[in-house]
Amino acid sequence: MTQILNPLASPLVKGHAMPVQSPDDTAHTPMIHTTVPHAHAAAPVGEPKIKARDVKVFYGDKQALFDVNIDIPAKSVTAFIGPSGCGKSTFLRSINRMNDTIPSARVEGSIEIDGADVNLKSVDPVVLRSRVGMVFQKPNPFPKTIFENVAYGPRIHGLATGKVELEAIVESSLKKAGLWNEVADRLHQPGTGLSGGQQQRLVIARAIAVSPEVILMDEPCSALDPIATARIEELIDELRSQFCIVIVTHSMAQAARVSQRTAFFHLGKLVESGPTEEMFTNPRDSRTQDYITGRFG
Amino acid sequence: MLTWLSLIVLALFSGAAFVAGRRRAVAATGGRARVLHSLPNYYGTYAALWAGAPAALLLLAGAMFGGRVEDAVLQSTRPAAVQALEPDRQAVFYSDAQAIAAKQSPSEVAYEGDLKVALDAKVAEAKRVGTLINVGMLAAAAVLALAGFLLAFPRISTEFRARNRVEGWIGVLLIGCSVAAVLTTLGIVLSLVWESWRFFQSVNPLSFLFGTEWSPQIAMRADQVASAGAFGAVPLFAGTFLIMFIAMLVAAPVGLYSAIYLSEYASRGVRGVVKPLLEILAGVPTVVYGFFAALTVGPIFRAGFNALGAMLVGTMPGVGQYLMEVQNQMALVAGVVMGIMLIPFVSSLSDDIINAVPQTLRDGSYAMGATKSETVKKVILPAALPGIMAAMLLAVSRAVGETMIVTMAAGLQAKMTVNPLDTVTTVTVQIVTLLTGDQEFDSPKTLSAFGLGLTLFVVTLCLNIVALRIVQKYREQYD
Numbered sequence A: 001m002t003q004i005l006n007p008l009a010s011p012l013v014k015g016h017a018m019p020v021q022s023p024d025d026t027a028h029t030p031m032i033h034t035t036v037p038h039a040h041a042a043a044p045v046g047e048p049k050i051k052a053r054d055v056k057v058f059y060g061d062k063q064a065l066f067d068v069n070i071d072i073p074a075k076s077v078t079a080f081i082g083p084s085g086c087g088k089s090t091f092l093r094s095i096n097r098m099n100d101t102i103p104s105a106r107v108e109g110s111i112e113i114d115g116a117d118v119n120l121k122s123v124d125p126v127v128l129r130s131r132v133g134m135v136f137q138k139p140n141p142f143p144k145t146i147f148e149n150v151a152y153g154p155r156i157h158g159l160a161t162g163k164v165e166l167e168a169i170v171e172s173s174l175k176k177a178g179l180w181n182e183v184a185d186r187l188h189q190p191g192t193g194l195s196g197g198q199q200q201r202l203v204i205a206r207a208i209a210v211s212p213e214v215i216l217m218d219e220p221c222s223a224l225d226p227i228a229t230a231r232i233e234e235l236i237d238e239l240r241s242q243f244c245i246v247i248v249t250h251s252m253a254q255a256a257r258v259s260q261r262t263a264f265f266h267l268g269k270l271v272e273s274g275p276t277e278e279m280f281t282n283p284r285d286s287r288t289q290d291y292i293t294g295r296f297g
Numbered sequence B: 001m002l003t004w005l006s007l008i009v010l011a012l013f014s015g016a017a018f019v020a021g022r023r024r025a026v027a028a029t030g031g032r033a034r035v036l037h038s039l040p041n042y043y044g045t046y047a048a049l050w051a052g053a054p055a056a057l058l059l060l061a062g063a064m065f066g067g068r069v070e071d072a073v074l075q076s077t078r079p080a081a082v083q084a085l086e087p088d089r090q091a092v093f094y095s096d097a098q099a100i101a102a103k104q105s106p107s108e109v110a111y112e113g114d115l116k117v118a119l120d121a122k123v124a125e126a127k128r129v130g131t132l133i134n135v136g137m138l139a140a141a142a143v144l145a146l147a148g149f150l151l152a153f154p155r156i157s158t159e160f161r162a163r164n165r166v167e168g169w170i171g172v173l174l175i176g177c178s179v180a181a182v183l184t185t186l187g188i189v190l191s192l193v194w195e196s197w198r199f200f201q202s203v204n205p206l207s208f209l210f211g212t213e214w215s216p217q218i219a220m221r222a223d224q225v226a227s228a229g230a231f232g233a234v235p236l237f238a239g240t241f242l243i244m245f246i247a248m249l250v251a252a253p254v255g256l257y258s259a260i261y262l263s264e265y266a267s268r269g270v271r272g273v274v275k276p277l278l279e280i281l282a283g284v285p286t287v288v289y290g291f292f293a294a295l296t297v298g299p300i301f302r303a304g305f306n307a308l309g310a311m312l313v314g315t316m317p318g319v320g321q322y323l324m325e326v327q328n329q330m331a332l333v334a335g336v337v338m339g340i341m342l343i344p345f346v347s348s349l350s351d352d353i354i355n356a357v358p359q360t361l362r363d364g365s366y367a368m369g370a371t372k373s374e375t376v377k378k379v380i381l382p383a384a385l386p387g388i389m390a391a392m393l394l395a396v397s398r399a400v401g402e403t404m405i406v407t408m409a410a411g412l413q414a415k416m417t418v419n420p421l422d423t424v425t426t427v428t429v430q431i432v433t434l435l436t437g438d439q440e441f442d443s444p445k446t447l448s449a450f451g452l453g454l455t456l457f458v459v460t461l462c463l464n465i466v467a468l469r470i471v472q473k474y475r476e477q478y479d
Helices: A023-028 A088-095 A125-131 A146-157 A163-176 A180-186 A196-208 A226-239 A252-258 A276-281 A286-292 B002-029 B040-076 B087-101 B113-155 B162-202 B205-210 B216-220 B234-265 B268-282 B286-312 B317-324 B331-356 B359-367 B372-401 B404-409 B427-435 B444-478
Strands: A050-059 A062-072 A077-081 A105-113 A132-135 A214-218 A244-248 A261-266 A269-275
Touching (some): A062 A088, A077 A088, A088 A105, A125 A132, A132 A196, A132 B359, A146 A163, A146 A196, A146 B372, A163 A196, A196 A214, A196 A226, A226 A244, A252 A276, A261 A286, A269 A276, A269 A286, B002 B040, B002 B113, B040 B113, B040 B162, B162 B205, B162 B444, B216 B444, B234 B268, B286 B317, B286 B404, B331 B372, B372 B444, B427 B444
Antiparallel strands (some): A261 A269
């Protein structure tokens, strides 16, 4: 062992002054040793929030996902890792039926949230997506003011009865996203004028403004610098107490730092999933071992 | 004919220069192709360009200006018999002399006595001068071609950077084309300004721009006391903007909504069929829309309004009577048909703009649980608004400049009205009627066309500049 990487020892919870180890560093690390202070939260308690059984996804004739079975617990962070094109984003997008927006995409199998299959004809994807929020790789604030960005969801779903209530929702969402102090005095300036990291926290605030139960994050830090990344990771850790969070990431260090459970995807298959600490210290599958030690991917 | 022949000969010579240049380059390598600085074809092209291009330019210049030179030489001496003629008869005399010399048919003027003698002398002179110019031009071209080749050919060696030199030639060609385009536009604008200046010598610009009466025909009758004519352009612009407004009422919503349908709702198959169809609609010549308006839409509208008038005449005699007398030509018909013409224009521009809105914004909105129409209304349209505004302004400037439809469907009477059922006339229609047929280009009547043209040009230029500025600002947002 030439180098010991201990991502969770970074001052994640205390502040964001220290840069976070970049994914490249992990790729050269022969072995990763992690200490997970939240290990007690890693084990799923009771019924899983999301239960996927035999999920297959096709794009036209091409099958992108093969028989994925996974349980995702509530109020914890689950990380999907794996090389590019392995199907982790495809699976993520199946959970809130974002694949519906791709005409050639077809999903088989069942994905249950609280025991109800999301793919049933009777489920309105519009309602589903108000329960399952999503944060994308590239910050995508709407070309509106900061206030209007956060107020977007509550407005279209009629969550606020008046201006005062709407303002309260916007304020509490921005506070939860840790952005309030930075933007309180310029709520009516364009959201596109913020920095990349602030924009990403703005869209997280936008997502939590409709009080979803699940938040899906598709590589939320890959377009950010290390300091902004640390800030987002800290935020994810804070949000864990209220939401079921699923995060797709290319950075194994990030998966180790923020998640309680990790699932490894490879070539459209879910290779293995389990508590993060176990996955990184004692993977059962040789492919997982190869990936997390940087032998491929 | 001679020019074409000599150009063909020149092309052959240039081709030969290519082959020679290429051979020399290949021979210089002594079999090791890698020692050449450039590919062999570049050496050939270099030699061919020097052999062909300057001589070709000279030949083209000769074809363009040779006639002028001949005119000048012939007219430098004027026999007494010719000098006795009126100036326009003199012009006929010289053109006849040149026509006979070139074995073309002259005018039917009979020349007798001294004039006949003078004519024969001029014909002989024209033949001499013409031959001299042609022979001189050919000789000069031959010398240029040979000199060019002799300049280029000895330079070819393994170190010679033919590739870079050919690049230089291409640069010259591209600069030449853009300079030609800019100069032509400049020339058109300058002639417009110059003729307008002449017009404004006789008509006060203020009374032209703000006058409310337009009757240029009176000005023709110089013997009448009240012959000043009236050149108030306001009724024309009122008519132009009325028709433009009606056209945009049709084109803006229909074009924009069809663009939204095509980019957001239509399946790939539907889009693949509808979009080319719209583009075909954009390719219909405006004159076809013109007779569609005059022969189909006009009579239908008229019949409809007349029937409506007949129904209403009992209850509302005034309105009913008016509707019964509505004619084929009305602002509404021209406006509606122009609007139909603009639909594909607006829709195709808006479609491009809506497609330029990043997919991540759509995803963001859908992921928030928004429906398609909510996403379009609250995210896509606000994001695309500047571009759509610019597209609308471009459509407006097309509507303002459109000629054929209004000529055939709007009418000729200059009226200050906002009644869409009335006949109105537009700036472009007036320009057409002022300048078609035999016209003298020194009366205010015809010159007023240039005044109108200049004003119209300024209006559309401003619209286009504003539109382009908006588009630029919009582009910066996502790049």
